[in-house]
Amino acid sequence: GDSVTQMEGPVTLSEEAFLTINCTYTATGYPSLFWYVQYPGEGLQLLLKATKADDKGSNKGFEATYRKETTSFHLEKGSVQVSDSAVYFCALSKGFGNEKLTFGTGTRLTIIP
């Protein structure tokens, strides 16, 4: 079946450091890929998405490129802030409408001042 593998956490970085959170997937066909962020005590927010190979999703300084050849969708940010501390989930979806999201295990990110 479909699956998403994320970099194990937790990840701790200093403010203004460069961030990479690795995500690879296994799926047949042409899935859409997502990064969701969950701040403490809150629900999930869609951070960015990519729907086809070579698409780059970007939002709030975060970027991820859909690489079909390496089945990857790594999340990057050039300079992290304390406010970026959260849990990040990589996810994929295969179909139209109500197909379920397949999530990775999540990566907890802590940014220290």
Place this chain on the structure above:
Amino acid sequence: DTEVTQTPKHLVMGMTNKKSLKCEQHMGHRAMYWYKQKAKKPPELMFVYSYEKLSINESVPSRFSPECPNSSLLNLHLHALQPEDSALYLCASSQEDFSYNEQFFGPGTRLTVL
């Protein structure tokens, strides 16, 4: 309005109680979802409603009973729960006719079963 709202924010109930969780969206989305999230885990899909009809039930115990009264509302009725059902319950919605199923999540209801 681009948000999904959930009530209550917190709920504590005994194993013999009956309670309900409520979810509402006004984005015109025709697919709505219930997820369960345990601490330090990703969300697990429970139910999917598509055009107000139950389309996916991920083998959830019958003590959880979903209901979709109309296209904007989704309820989850709870009865005779167990302590292991304590979790964050998340509602989400998406446009049925989108090809990539972008789901919008609510803030969740944190449920504690005593």
